[in-house]
Amino acid sequence: MAAIVRAYALYMALNWEFDFTLHDMAHIRRWWVNLILSKMTHARKKRCTSAMSEAFKEETKQQEKVQNIGILMLPDAVLLEILLHVVLEEGDAALLNLSLVCSKFKSLVDTDSFRKRAHFCWLDSVTK
Known part of the structure; x- marks a missing residue:
């Protein structure tokens, strides 16, 4: 639910049309994280990047499990x-x-x- 709220906030801040769906949330989260990481200092960015990499791997595993149900x-x-x-x-x-x-x-x-x-x-x- 929080991801949807953040997506609406992002689209409102950038004055974009609301053209996303629930299926777009993973891509929007990744884009958001990359945007934040691009503004960080080198040492903090390295720590956050490794943590986010692990989180994205786990998210991908969860999505694969759901897709395998079919x-x-x-x-x-x-x-x-x-x-x-x-x-x-x-x-x-x-x-x-x-x-x-x-x-x-x-x-x-x-x-x-x-x-x-x-x-x-x-x-x-x-x-x-």
Whole structure:
């Protein structure tokens, strides 16, 4: 949460448009740290640089763990609900697009039961 507040403060101070997302926070933090380090004296900069290097390594490890979980690790029932919402938002073209993403998506959206469910959910949303 503090990173977001700092990002808003930075953008306000520089009179920039708020065009960042939560995914940009790691890059903004690194930029902020590099900006601060560039203004430090040599001895203090060396100590801070090594400490920040370790912190960034740990952050990278944490991000890799999150990325390794992936959407394909979700149970099929959960994945079906997500894919159903995608099809309802994007229409019939989403069925083809999802089939091209990976074989697991293809096996889930190519079933008659999924297509019927998507069609009935769409009909339900149109009639209400």
